[in-house]
Amino acid sequence: xxxxxxxxxxxxxxxxxxxxxxxxxxxxxxxxxxxxxxxxxxxxxxxxxxxxxxxxxxxxxxxxxxxxxxxxxxxxxxxxxxxxxxxxxxxxxxxxxxxxxxxxxxxxxxxxxxxxxxxxxxxxxxxxxxxxxxxxxxxxxxxxxxxxxxxxxxxxxxxxxxxxxxxxxxxxxxxxxxxxxxxxxxxxxxxxxxxxxxxxxxxxxxxxxxxxxxxxxxxxxxxxxxxxxxxxxxxxxxxxxxxxxxxxxxxxxxxxxxxxxxxxxxxxxxxxxxxxxxxxxxxxxxxxxxxxxxxxxxxxxxxxxxxxxxxxxxxxxxxxxxxxxxxxxxxxxxxxxxxxxxxxxxxxxxxxxxxxxxxxxxxx
Amino acid sequence: xxxxxxxxxxxxxxxxxxxxxxxxxxxxxxxxxxxxxxxxxxxxxxxxxxxxxxxxxxxxxxxxxxxxxxxxxxxxxxxxxxxxxxxxxxxxxxxxxxxxxxxxxxxxxxxxxxxxxxxxxxxxxxxxxxxxxxxxxxxxxxxxxxxxxxxxxxxxx
Numbered sequence: 001x002x003x004x005x006x007x008x009x010x011x012x013x014x015x016x017x018x019x020x021x022x023x024x025x026x027x028x029x030x031x032x033x034x035x036x037x038x039x040x041x042x043x044x045x046x047x048x049x050x051x052x053x054x055x056x057x058x059x060x061x062x063x064x065x066x067x068x069x070x071x072x073x074x075x076x077x078x079x080x081x082x083x084x085x086x087x088x089x090x091x092x093x094x095x096x097x098x099x100x101x102x103x104x105x106x107x108x109x110x111x112x113x114x115x116x117x118x119x120x121x122x123x124x125x126x127x128x129x130x131x132x133x134x135x136x137x138x139x140x141x142x143x144x145x146x147x148x149x150x151x152x153x154x155x156x157x158x159x160x161x162x163x164x165x166x167x168x169x170x171x172x173x174x175x176x177x178x179x180x181x182x183x184x185x186x187x188x189x190x191x192x193x194x195x196x197x198x199x200x201x202x203x204x205x206x207x208x209x210x211x212x213x214x215x216x217x218x219x220x221x222x223x224x225x226x227x228x229x230x231x232x233x234x235x236x237x238x239x240x241x242x243x244x245x246x247x248x249x250x251x252x253x254x255x256x257x258x259x260x261x262x263x264x265x266x267x268x269x270x271x272x273x274x275x276x277x278x279x280x281x282x283x284x285x286x287x288x289x290x291x292x293x294x295x296x297x298x299x300x301x302x303x304x305x306x307x308x309x310x311x312x313x314x315x316x317x318x319x320x321x322x323x324x325x326x327x328x329x330x331x332x333x334x335x336x337x338x339x340x341x342x343x344x345x346x347x348x349x350x351x352x353x354x355x356x357x358x359x360x361x362x363x364x
Numbered sequence: 365x366x367x368x369x370x371x372x373x374x375x376x377x378x379x380x381x382x383x384x385x386x387x388x389x390x391x392x393x394x395x396x397x398x399x400x401x402x403x404x405x406x407x408x409x410x411x412x413x414x415x416x417x418x419x420x421x422x423x424x425x426x427x428x429x430x431x432x433x434x435x436x437x438x439x440x441x442x443x444x445x446x447x448x449x450x451x452x453x454x455x456x457x458x459x460x461x462x463x464x465x466x467x468x469x470x471x472x473x474x475x476x477x478x479x480x481x482x483x484x485x486x487x488x489x490x491x492x493x494x495x496x497x498x499x500x501x502x503x504x505x506x507x508x509x510x511x512x513x514x515x516x517x518x519x520x521x
Contacts, residue, residue, distance in 0.1 A: 049435075054438065055435065056459065058459075059438065059459075085418045087419070090422055094421065094423055100503075102502065103509075110513055116511040118511065119506055119509055142508065144505055144508055145507040145508040150503060169424065171430050178431045178432050182436075192430075193425065193431070197433045235421060237419055237439070239453075243377060244381045248437075248456060249388050249389055249457035
């Protein structure tokens with residue numbers, strides 16, 4: 001039971017004033033600007049957009065600043081903000097095949113059309129802290145290589161799709177309207193569209209842990225990275241006042257196509273199956289984790305035994321949202337005085353009962 | 365509607381779609397700059413907005429399968445009417461109200477046969493040029509990180 005209690009207004013007011021002061025920190029250090037956060041803490045901004053489920057760089061930067069760098073608090077702020085805005089509609093599905101590519105790699109095919117493009121990656125760095133960065137040394141402009149013709153980069157899964165070696169893209173029955181968990185409460189079991197929506201906004205750490213568990217043998221799925229691509233796609237919206245879909249601008253996405261061995265079932269021949277990841281911003285760890293979880297959660301559909309946590313849809317999806325999780329875990333610190341008083345009484349009565357029994361037993 | 369007219373309107377739609385796509389990707393600075401040097405400014409009445417809301421961005425399962433809801437994005441829209449009676453619309457990602465209001469003004473001006481060329485030359489062309497330049501740079505920077513595989517040949521002689 002939660003009973004409202006009065007009092008503490010002054011303490012709360014002063015605590016928030018103290019929070020504002022600590023957030024600002026030493027006044028002799030310049031205040032951090034939102035454009036600095038957007039430019040120099042870009043991957044943190046991307047994470048807040050992905051898990052806040054709202055694409056807006058500046059809002060995500062503001063949330064990070066307001067939350068003093070606490071990412072889950074920042075995500076919470078963004079989620080709260082979105083509830084204040086009207087919804088104009090649903091966009092047309094984005095075309096990731098037409099992405100303006102900034103990074104694109106495949107771990108399954110060396111020589112793929114369009115090539116392996118490393119882009120701005122941490123891979124192959126030595127993970128040594130760089131004192132020069134601390135000293136703010138000037139940074140050289142990147143190399144450029146101008147190619148005579150721009151070679152398109154088709155999705156690897158489309159290349160492998162021929163000959164039936166790999167399953168086709170996930171289809172749902174004709175005319176299925178995509179589920180929207182921001183409009184309807186989740187009712188299990190879910191279709192894959194709703195699972196993907198939940199995973200796309202799910203906590204990176206939680207999904208990473210589950211993805212790792214599938215590699216360690218809990219729902220083993222023999223995964224390969226078919227392709228990871230990062231870049232910008234165009235967003236289009238149909239509006240009532242115009243006869244053609246409008247281009248709203250471009251957003252950066254990370255897409256991961258995980259390819260998994262599948263030994264076949266009564267209905268299907270042996271072939272490669274797929275797990276899919278699509279995330280706002282540049283976030284390949286999240287996109288990879290999402291695609292591994294997506295594949296594990298297809299166990300029922302593919303006739304596999306459900307033996308591990310990562311395959312349990314209700315377990316994974318009910319606990320993947322960090323705003324929900326933090327809300328319920330953190331509510332424990334709110335006053336539970338009356339609850340606890342009742343428990344205290346109960347424990348006292350049980351102890352009295354226990355002592356009486358002891359006395360009786362000794363007497364006998 | 366005659367066939368000719370349908371075709372004409374399809375072409376006009378394609379032209380306006382392309383124009384609005386460029387206006388949506390203009391920066392706030394560009395819109396302010398192009399408007400400040402626009403001679404013979406028309407009377408502008410704001411019919412709607414600028415107002416900010418959300419769109420739910422959709423992806424497709426596996427890249428080209430069934431659609432699913434990926435997450436939302438902020439969008440700002442505005443509708444204006446010029447003294448001439450032409451109505452302009454604009455929608456763009458983000459929350460830059462004044463940029464979107466000016467984009468709606470240029471959309472209305474673009475629909476005027478007498479003004480279209482000037483809008484194309486002084487507003488749309490510079491935006492398109494900047495976007496092309498940015499794309500070219502990004503491609504060249506990315507291409508410089510392309511892996512050129514070579515196979516080590518074992519010496520046999």
